[in-house]
Amino acid sequence: xxxxxxxxxxxxxxxxxxxxxxxxxxxxxxxxxxxxxxxxxxxxxxxxxxxxxxxxxxxxxxxxxxxxxxxxxxxxxxxxxxxxxxxxxxxxxxxxxxxxxxxxxxxxxx
Amino acid sequence: xxxxxxxxxxxxxxxxxxxxxxxxxxxxxxxxxxxxxxxxxxxxxxxxxxxxxxxxxxxxxxxxxxxxxxxxxxxxxxxxxxxxxxxxxxxxxxxxxxxxxxxxxxxxxxxxxx
Numbered sequence: 130x131x132x133x134x135x136x137x138x139x140x141x142x143x144x145x146x147x148x149x150x151x152x153x154x155x156x157x158x159x160x161x162x163x164x165x166x167x168x169x170x171x172x173x174x175x176x177x178x179x180x181x182x183x184x185x186x187x188x189x190x191x192x193x194x195x196x197x198x199x200x201x202x203x204x205x206x207x208x209x210x211x212x213x214x215x216x217x218x219x220x221x222x223x224x225x226x227x228x229x230x231x232x233x234x235x236x237x238x239x
Numbered sequence: 240x241x242x243x244x245x246x247x248x249x250x251x252x253x254x255x256x257x258x259x260x261x262x263x264x265x266x267x268x269x270x271x272x273x274x275x276x277x278x279x280x281x282x283x284x285x286x287x288x289x290x291x292x293x294x295x296x297x298x299x300x301x302x303x304x305x306x307x308x309x310x311x312x313x314x315x316x317x318x319x320x321x322x323x324x325x326x327x328x329x330x331x332x333x334x335x336x337x338x339x340x341x342x343x344x345x346x347x348x349x350x351x352x353x
Contacts, residue, residue: 133282162340171245171328171343172283185340219282221341226271228341230282 133231134220141237142210150205150234154222160184161203162228163195164219172219178203186219210238241266243331245344252351258316260347262329265310274303274314277326281337286314286327318325319351 134153142148156160160179164172174187178197197203201222207214215238221228244263252258262272270291275283279332289296289312297301302315316323326348330341 151352166342167278171301171345172341174340174342177340187340221282227273227285227288230275232280232282 133158133220133229135218135220135231135234137234138232139235139237141239143161144210144212144238146238147208148210150207150218150220150236152203152205152220152222152231153199154203155229158222158229159201159223160223161197161201162223163203163205164220164221164230165189165217166217166219166233168216175205180183180214207236212238214238241342243329243342243344245329245347247347248345249348250347250350252349253308254321254351254353256319256351258319258323258349258351259313260327260329260349261313262331262344263309263311264331264333266333266347267310268333269342270334271328271332271339272303272305272312273332274301275328275330275343277346283328289313292339308323316349321351321353324349324351 137150162177163175166172176186177184181197192208194206217233219233220231247294273288277283287301300317305312317325326346329344332339
């Protein structure tokens with residue numbers, strides 16, 4: 130059983146560009162959450178999707194948006210990239226209580 | 240009130256020793272407290288979790304101690320091994336599980352020396 134998979138693993142973008150990150154949840158998991166982890170920090174909650182709707186949102190600007198597809202996979206979109214958006218972006222899937230994280234996408238904004 | 244404070248920031252333990260990491264929270268509505276282990280270049284992996292109706296939970300060499308009145312919880316790693324060297328995060332959530340958002344501590348970098 131494949132766990133949570135994220136793509137791409139690494140990405141370099143220029144300030145002002147837009148980026149899309151992808152996540153496939155663990156088999157059978159219907160809830161997907163996205164987190165941003167800056168270097169040396171704990172993950173910060175961005176938002177969560179359930180039944181293709183954004184269910185919860187953290188303290189992130191509207192430049193961060195997402196989508197969940199009928200197969201429960203999800204995308205995170207970030208517009209107008211800033212240097213401060215450089216971080217490890219983590220996707221977590223869950224069904225009941227436990228959250229399982231993917232390996233993350235390392236985004237570098239130059 | 241949504242913060243989880245974690246200490247120490249870094250920890251060095253000899254092989255076979257006990258590693259202890261502490262966390263404190265303010266929001267008494269939190270009802271799910273997991274610990275995650277993260278290796279460089281990897282995502283966090285769930286180690287062990289506890290709910291506030293129990294004071295201690297043990298899984299192998301890992302034990303969570305929970306003090307509801309003090310709003311503190313800690314991770315104890317018994318017989319620490321070099322393979323335990325990683326960053327450890329405590330977290331807290333509302334609603335009984337991680338289907339709600341997790342509030343993470345700032346992490347503890349553990350180094351177990353051979």
